[in-house]
């Protein structure tokens with residue numbers, strides 16, 4: 596039976612990414628060596644790294660004056676690196692989910708943190724709006740997609756201070772105006788590649804704002820100056836990212852994938868809205884994520900949760916159990932999830948309704 600992987604991350608990747616990476620692990624470009632074995636300073640790997648960065652830049656239209664980094668430590672280490680490098684006196688944060696909250700916790704180790712708005716009290720059922728970004732903050736930090744709660748900030752907001760965005764779970768899902776941001780970062784393990792590599796797109800002029808001494812490996816400057824090769828990078832993971840970027844380009848880039856993502860999300864949200872059993876816990880329809888679709892059973896059908904998970908499993912639908920802090924279900928429909936996967940899920944939801 597065909598399996599559809601709705602896991603939130605690590606998550607579904609394009610088949611071509613898996614196939615090409617598997618081949619390169621056995622024999623890279625017919626060299627008789629594995630991508631796992633070659634030196635990160637070899638010509639072969641340098642070409643892979645350069646192509647990955649060039650494609651990232653081309654697909655996301657990253658302007659000159661920005662560097663693209665491949666880092667380790669996941670998005671979580673950047674929660675620390677950001678204030679370490681850029682919080683001189685005060686930083687502003689938007690508290691739109693648990694990941695934002697974790698970023699806030701780290702920033703507080705380095706200086707004053709102003710949380711401009713929070714939806715925590717409402718279990719993060721919406722993205723806070725109508726807040727004021729303090730003009731004296733060193734930067735303003737947002738999370739573009741809240742993976743756990745299924746809310747998304749779908750526009751590139753204007754900020755009077757450098758805008759820093761955790762885009763772990765919606766990078767490359769839509770066209771983005773990078774020029775509005777000073778730093779866009781995230782783990783690769785949703786729309787880009789396997790776990791073990793993180794990305795950062797950093798405006799070079801931001802690096803001039805660093806005033807405190809920063810340990811070498813935690814300094815963005817180190818990685819910019821050494822072109823992500825200060826130490827041994829995760830070569831296999833970067834190779835896999837390159838395969839996904841090639842796939843995305845061949846598919847028509849961000850405009851094309853955005854259209855496909857909207858189509859998948861619409862199909863699923865329309866079924867949730869139509870269904871007698873399921874409901875979206877979100878309070879603002881405009882915040883509905885096109886990457887992580889969260890839905891729950893209406894209170895009167897709550898006891899059917901396990902049954903629906905069983906039905907889903909029998910249809911080859913994997914990873915739709917919701918996060919423990921929300922309950923219910925979450926279908927992560929990242930770039931590589933085919934429309935067919937969403938169709939099978941919608942069909943299962945309809946079938947379940949006829950049995951309930």
Ligand code: PMP
Pocket residue numbers: 604668669670671672694738740741742743761762763764781782783793
């Ligand atoms: N931010 C967001 C929005 C996430 O979804 C995640 C992981 N799911 C993280 C940060 C943490 O990423 P990592 O595990 O790479 O540290």
